[in-house]
Structure formats: structure tokens, C-alpha cells
Amino acid sequence: MQKRGYLTAIVGGIAVIGASVALFQAQPVAAQAQGSAAVFTPDGRLKVPEGFRRWVYVGAPLTPNALNGGKANFPEYHNVYVQAQNIDAYMKTGEFPEGTVFVKELTRLLNPTFPDGSRTEPSGRGFFNGPFNGIDATVKDSKRFAKTNGWGFFTFGHHSLPYEATAAESSVAECAGCHIANVAKTDMTWVQFYPMLLNRTAGWDTPQSR
Numbered sequence: 001m002q003k004r005g006y007l008t009a010i011v012g013g014i015a016v017i018g019a020s021v022a023l024f025q026a027q028p029v030a031a032q033a034q035g036s037a038a039v040f041t042p043d044g045r046l047k048v049p050e051g052f053r054r055w056v057y058v059g060a061p062l063t064p065n066a067l068n069g070g071k072a073n074f075p076e077y078h079n080v081y082v083q084a085q086n087i088d089a090y091m092k093t094g095e096f097p098e099g100t101v102f103v104k105e106l107t108r109l110l111n112p113t114f115p116d117g118s119r120t121e122p123s124g125r126g127f128f129n130g131p132f133n134g135i136d137a138t139v140k141d142s143k144r145f146a147k148t149n150g151w152g153f154f155t156f157g158h159h160s161l162p163y164e165a166t167a168a169e170s171s172v173a174e175c176a177g178c179h180i181a182n183v184a185k186t187d188m189t190w191v192q193f194y195p196m197l198l199n200r201t202a203g204w205d206t207p208q209s210r
């Protein structure tokens with residue numbers, strides 16, 4: 001009897017596992033690339049990527065307002081993040097995998113005291129990251145964004161917090177056109193500004209890389 005009870009438990013257990021696998025498979029995957037940080041609402045809006053400040057911080061192009069007629073096209077610091085597994089793949093193949101997400105979080109300069117936007121700190125006179133001021137993101141999905149070289153462009157606003165929670169795909173004129181015109185050959189991404197992505201043979205994650 002005891003043995004039979006044991007067996008029943010095992011069979012029952014297998015049935016439960018089977019049922020959960022079936023349930024899992026029944027979940028709609030909504031054409032999202034596996035393991036991608038891109039999450040879309042049912043009407044195709046991208047959600048602000050979860051936890052992106054924990055990703056790899058590849059660089060921070062800087063376009064101070066003072067060097068751009070008082071108002072740069074994009075708020076001043078552009079802090080760029082991408083997940084490590086996507087860099088690994090890029091280093092091997094020269095292309096980012098399907099589902100790759102780049103987040104560019106914008107900040108303004110910290111309390112400028114000189115007209116050029118700089119201030120003096122113990123390290124010297126210069127530019128320092130100030131308040132958060134917006135998010136732009138790109139998502140690689142060759143099918144969904146076939147018309148714009150396989151990447152979708154999204155902006156959650158260029159302004160102080162809070163950001164929009166979701167964003168519709170931006171127009172070619174607003175975003176993709178400039179990337180297509182300039183960086184189509186490097187998978188639509190400005191890798192030339194991110195030193196750790198430049199030398200694909202040297203690896204990127206040790207101090208000796210590059």
C-alpha cells in the first residue's frame with residue numbers, strides 16, 4: 001500500500017509538471033526575442049526597460065548646450081547602457097543579437113557656474129553629470145522593425161523625471177533616419193564612441209582590453 005501511495009505521488013507529480021509545462025507553453029510569447037529586455041504592450045508600445053542602470057555602461061557622449069547655440073539637440077550627457085550578453089555576442093560576430101536593447105539616459109550638466117556649462121570641483125574645472133533628463137532606446141528586431149534596418153527607436157521624453165512609462169515607435173524623421181545615414185554599417189549603433197566595443201579581438205571586460 002505504502003509503495004502504491006508513493007507511486008501515485010510520483011505519477012501525480014509528473015502530471016503536475018506536465019500540466020505546468022503545457023501552461024508555460026500556452027503563454028503568448030508575443031513575438032518577443034528570447035531573453036530580450038524589450039517588453040511591449042499589446043498595442044506595440046515599448047515599456048521603459050527594467051533595471052537598465054544595472055547593465056554595462058559603455059560610454060557617455062557629451063553635447064553641452066553651451067557648445068550648441070544654447071540648446072543641444074539632445075540633453076547634454078548621453079549615458080549608454082547595454083546588457084553584457086549582447087556585448088559578448090557582438091564581440092564574436094560584429095552584430096548585436098535579436099532582442100538587443102540600448103538605453104541612452106540623458107542627464108543635464110551639474111549646476112554650471114561658468115557660461116560654458118562647466119564648474120570647478122576638487123578634480124578640476126569641467127563637466128559633471130547632473131539631473132536625469134530623459135530616455136531614448138533602440139531595440140533590435142529584424143522582423144518587427146524591418147523598415148528601419150532591423151532596429152526600432154523609442155523615446156520616453158527628453159525632460160526631468162518622471163519619464164513616460166511606455167513609448168510608441170518614433171518616426172524615421174525623428175530618429176532612425178540619422179542612424180541609417182551614419183551608422184548602417186555598424187549595426188545602426190555608434191560603436192565608435194564606446195571604447196570597450198572597438199577592438200573585437202581583444203575582449204572587452206578586463207582592464208587590459210584594447
Ligand code: HEC
Nearest residue numbers: 061078102104136137138153154155174175178188189190
Ligand atoms: C541627428 C542624428 C540623430 C538623431 C535624429 C537621433 N540620433 Fe540616436 N544617436 C546619434 C548619435 C550621434 C549617437 C551617439 C553619440 C551621442 O549620443 O551623442 C546616438 C546614440 C543613440 C543611442 C545609443 C546607442 C547607439 O546607437 O550608439 C540610442 C539608444 C539612440 N541614439 C536612440 C535614438 C532615438 C530614440 C532617437 C529619436 C528620438 C534618436 N536616437 C535620434 C544621432 C542621432
